[in-house]
Amino acid sequence: MVLKNGDNLNENITVNCSGRGSGAKCFFLLIFSLIITSVIAQIPASTEQNNIAFDGKGLSIDRQAFLSQHDIVYLSPATEGYEGFPIGNGDLGAMSWTPVDKIHFQINKTNTWDDAPEGMFSPWEDRNNPEKSEKFTSLRSCGQLMIEPGLPGFDWMYLEDFEGRLSLSDAQATWKAEGPLGNIRCRSFVAGGDLPVMVVHYEDELSDPVERRVKLARWGSRVFEHWYQFFRRDFHLGNEGTEVGTEGDETWIVQPTRSLTFAMAAKLVGPGVNAQRFNSHEAGYILNTGKRCSFNVFISVVTSEEADDPLAKARENVRAAAEAGIDKIYEAHKQRWADFWSKSFVDIPDDYIENLWYMNLYQIGSSAKGDYPPHFINSIWSWNRDVRPWNHYYQWNQQIYTWPLHASGHPELMMPYAKWKREGLEKAMETAKLAHGIDGAFYSDVSDRRGNQGVGEGASEVSNSFGSSGLMAMDLWRHYQYTLDEAYLEEYAYPVMREVVRLYTNILQKEDDGMYHIPEALPFESPKDRLSKNTTNDLASVKNLFPAFIETAKKYKQDKELRIKAQEILDNLAPFVLTTIPEEAKPWGPVNVGDTIIAYGTRLRTGEPGEPWVTRPYWLPNAPIEMPCSFHPINAQLTPVFPANLVTLDDEGTKLFDACRNMALSFDPLPNNGHSLIPISYARLGMSEFLPDLLARWVDEFQLFSQGHFCYFKRDFIDYFEKGMHDELYSSAEHTIRGLTNNVRVMFSDPEEKIGLLRQPFAHMALEPGSVLEATINEMLLHSHSGKIRVFPAVPDDWASCFKLHARGGFEVTSEQAEGEVKYIAVKSLKGQPCRIVNPWEDGGEIRVREADSAKNLLKATNEKEFAFKTEPGMTYVIERVNKPVSSFDLQVISGVKNRDAKIKGRARIGIPRQF
Incomplete structure (x- = not known):
């Protein structure tokens, strides 16, 4: 196993602090643990000059363990939606977080559109024409799912332990909360393929026999497309036309827009209760008043552009999901994500x-x-x-x-x-x-x-x-x-x-x-x-x-x-x-x-x-x-x-x-x-x-x-207040406080009114x-835009790095580097095109190119600046130095230790540390 920067040795070291002299023993063991942890934190994969993870055909990776070190871990509840966990299947998704008394899912989709009339438009024509505001094409939210335990089980005042985890390897969010009010467990993922449904499993054991409520709701709103300059006070906008229905253990919401209709259906499998309508925007379930509760919820959203009868199709989806069961759906979901992660790999020293x-x-x-x-x-x-x-x-x-x-x-x-x-x-x-x-x-x-x-x-x-x-x-x-x-x-x-x-x-x-x-x-x-x-x-x-x-x-x-x-x-x-x-x-x-x-x-x-x-x-x-x-x-x-x-x-x-x-x-x-x-x-x-x-x-x-x-706003962004947009400093970080954005014009007001509008709801x-960062790292590791493959073109010499990325021309490229030395290049040809390589060892002696399972050299002896060779579809080719071939390196398996805490870099943070 190769331990990565950010690994937690506490999983692997047990300290016995009982008995005589335990204090001194614990102190020295703790110091030893911290020293070892500090040292290992500086040693990424492939640092040892004679080690590689390439087994002759591909990288040796315990991918699930490797990805687990990058799980997003919350040791305190996320009480605001902008801190939520994103889960999705590429089309249907949810932002999920834990206010003090519920688990809240905001459900969204890529195609629930509310379209303006056809034709060219000016994106700022509502500046002087208030009638245009809130009438542009917009992507509408689908609705909300709220699971309410009946007690404030996520309030830090009553917590003894908490963990929220977004697992990247299987695209699943999980929560566990423990305290005097009881224990709560929940997991959720969004499946794709033939059953495009959101799946939620919930269970608890509480201190009191209280009612649990599960609500499916759609509370729409104004879009506020230009909130930082002007807005209109038409509170009904976004909430018109909502229809709520129930039958047996199913509930649904149908929402028309100007151009289509979408339906969100839910089916609860568990305590055997019937759904009921709560009001014009909410329906759901009131569950038993025992101390224990467990159930599954399946949710589907379908638009009228996807099915003639979107409600019937959405209900069909949740019924099929309930019949298949959560375990079967999860196994297919997990395999899809395993396939997703197998396409590429990046290992750099900065965890x-x-x-x-x-x-x-x-x-x-x-x-x-x-x-x-x-x-x-x-x-x-x-x-x-x-x-x-x-x-x-x-x-x-x-x-x-x-x-x-x-x-x-x-x-x-x-x-x-x-x-x-x-x-x-x-x-x-x-x-x-x-x-x-x-x-x-x-x-x-x-x-x-x-x-x-x-x-x-x-x-x-x-x-x-x-x-x-x-x-x-x-x-x-x-x-x-x-x-x-x-x-x-x-x-x-x-x-x-x-x-x-x-x-x-x-x-x-x-x-x-x-x-x-x-x-x-x-x-x-x-x-x-x-x-x-x-x-x-x-x-x-x-x-x-x-x-x-x-x-x-x-x-x-x-x-x-x-x-x-x-x-x-x-x-x-x-x-x-x-x-x-x-x-x-x-x-x-x-x-x-x-x-x-x-x-x-x-x-x-x-x-x-x-x-x-x-x-x-x-x-x-x-x-x-x-x-x-x-x-x-x-x-x-x-x-x-x-x-x-x-x-x-x-x-x-x-x-x-x-x-x-x-x-x-x-x-x-x-x-x-x-x-x-x-x-x-x-x-x-x-x-x-x-x-x-x-x-x-x-x-x-x-x-x-x-x-x-x-x-896209900097933490310290200063807006151009001289343009009349605001009369105070404004930054995206201040989205997360309840400060004001001033000089926001109220449309239709006479005389013209300007107010301080709360920032926090607009985070x-x-x-x-994030995509610029991902693209930059890719370009540091691999260039192929000039019709040739160049590995580690912008990587500092002190970076020990390993990657599997893709190049123009239909090539999959794998390589490792440490101490400024490229160890090998492996190229899988997907389309059978000629391959040209920029020589990373121009002064390092003779190079050979061979098929992965052969020792035959396909290249005439060369140490030229660049060289080319023919390929066949599906074949992998190894480019190596004759005097230091792949076989001369020791094989290692890239792995990782599961992340257990938040990570901090400067003023940025991934995860939330324990705050109670």
């Missing part, structure tokens, strides 16, 4: 950050298998009824959850996003004509689930930005690069890529210099005063997409005229705009005034007609460079590095590479918002010396919630910072 890598992958795997992508705000983990600040799909934010998925071995989690974009293609083409008068597909940064694009009044920062279309098309192309799925390419990616290419061919203009230029556009989500020529993100999109489109169009023998035009533009495209760090700047990193950087374009002064184009600096107007940066222009500047893959380690030493590196180092890499390209760009550019500190700071600022969820997680 806390490694924990977050697994937690982020877990929660995306629990929420990204439905009809629509998980919303970047709260995903399916909303806890407060229908509240969802930032209500629309925002492309910049929304795409980020997809960035780590392919390297992490889960391209299937990309498909809801790809389907959504493909289904919205026709409306994107209509929008290009209506908003810009050109052919092609214009995907605004803001859209709804049906592909209606947010353009028009009050939306100039997205209406005039073409970068969202380019980013999205690159996302779709990336999926093909990893999977080589030809059916996907033809059905999803190619049609979208073609129309985005068409859009750009109609935007680009040929000038007197014979080159094609972007005449005017905005960097991502930027105000009008950043209108620029040759925006870097658009040029990067063209350089990435056009070759992919041309290659695919040739293969399909389609779109010849467009293909020829695309090739002409590509051959004569304007270069990226470079500039220098000006004299007044105070760069953050090791760069100097006068060093070349990449600009976000050539900025147009818009003050007077006819004013010339001038290269402008890349920070906020009149703001010193050391202040919090304007992250969207910086994201535009770094697009050639990621996600366009145009600047790689192969370009090291070139002017463009240095310009991008200098750009990345000019600002403090921790911007105000956690949806920045800077961490991933550091990894792409091989800047390993900066990454451990950056990751630690990233976690310290953005991981705000105890179960491991992030928010929300966000997908972006």
Whole structure:
């Protein structure tokens, strides 16, 4: 067994403290235990130079034990929903927590939509038109399940022991509470496959013979899509039309929206009681008044877009689940998650950050298998009824959850996003004509689930930005690069890529210099005063997409005229705009005034007609460079590095590479918002010396919630109160206190009224910072974007690391490193493509490539900088040094010790320690 950082030796050391001299003996044994624990905490897997976990075919891992060290452990009850445990099957999910007198589940789904009328919209048109507020398309919550023991069994005042555990290996939440009021046990998971049901098992033994109540409820609410600026006092909104019903041991709620109907059904198996209606929004069960109670609850949610009679289907699901039984459902559920975790593996020395890598992958795997992508705000983990600040799909934010998925071995989690974009293609083409008068597909940064694009009044920062279309098309192309799925390419990616290419061919203009230029556009989500020529993100999109489109169009023998035009533009495209760090700047990193950087374009002064184009600096107007940066222009500047893959380690030493590196180092890499390209760009550019500190700071600022969820607001974020949004400091951390957000306008008030609105009910997680962290770690361990595999390209030499990740071209890559030395590379070919490797032992002697079960060398003797070999589908190939082959290492099994407590890193925390 290899003990990991964060292991708890208390499980394995028993101290006998009875008898004479027990005090001294216990003291010395305790000191010994602490010393050993401290030493082992510094020794991650594969630290010993002569050990590997690779058995010749794959990694030797006790995966359940390894993952158990990353369980989320609460030793005190989570009394607020934002601290809850997320459980889900990819479509149906719940946030679950324990107020003093109940176990509370907020149940959500990916497709319970309440749609606005069809057509383009402005996401801010309710600013001056209150009638529009609360009428945008929104994703509604399904409802609540509440199990009430009848005594305050989760109140810390009456607890002797408590543990809540989110087990990542089997995606199950469990709770146990013990005290003078009695003992309570509960477990819950959400099954997938043929029985998509939420399962809850509850049992207790209480001090008094009290009533237990189990309630199924739907209390909707206003969405508060712009709560931080204005809201309306229509208290009935979100609660209209709810119908409650019961029959025997089943209860249900049917909720209509403007566009569909969904039904939530529950079946209780246990004490033999009939369900009853409590009120117009609640139904449930009153259980026996004995001291002991045990039951199972099965819950299903179905929409009218999934079944003609959603209630009948939901009831069918819970009946089938009850007949199958919890044990059978759990075994299938556990196997599905075992298969999920087998696709990838990451082992790095920082236990806390490694924990977050697994937690982020877990929660995306629990929420990204439905009809629509998980919303970047709260995903399916909303806890407060229908509240969802930032209500629309925002492309910049929304795409980020997809960035780590392919390297992490889960391209299937990309498909809801790809389907959504493909289904919205026709409306994107209509929008290009209506908003810009050109052919092609214009995907605004803001859209709804049906592909209606947010353009028009009050939306100039997205209406005039073409970068969202380019980013999205690159996302779709990336999926093909990893999977080589030809059916996907033809059905999803190619049609979208073609129309985005068409859009750009109609935007680009040929000038007197014979080159094609972007005449005017905005960097991502930027105000009008950043209108620029040759925006870097658009040029990067063209350089990435056009070759992919041309290659695919040739293969399909389609779109010849467009293909020829695309090739002409590509051959004569304007270069990226470079500039220098000006004299007044105070760069953050090791760069100097006068060093070349990449600009976000050539900025147009818009003050007077006819004013010339001038290269402008890349920070906020009149703001010193050391202040919090304007992250969207910086994201535009770094697009050639990621996600366009145009600047790689192969370009090291070139002017463009240095310009991008200098750009990345000019600002403090921790911007105000956690949806920045800077961490991933550091990894792409091989800047390993900066990454451990950056990751630690990233976690310290953005991981705000105890179960491991992030928010895009920094812990110390200062909002732009000068813009009139607030008159006091505001930060996401203050979501969790009952402070006020001031200057919130009350709509329809006359005269206009502004109030201090409570912050705490609006706490929300966000997908972006966790996915940036996961993608950054992937890029530190493996590069494949330049058509070749490069292992440990941005890992510090003192990191002992091991991984199994996926590479473009359909390859599964495994490797281990310690003390700056790569021990081997193993490549499994999934598609039989040629494989090219960057040699990690360029000065280390001869290399050989062999099939995993053979000693035959498939490669001519070489110590070249890189080399290639042919592969066959399903075969694993070992790349090793002749003078230190895999057989010369000792085999170890990677394992772990089950986590028993909260973990702390800086101001961040995973879990909740004992607080009573």
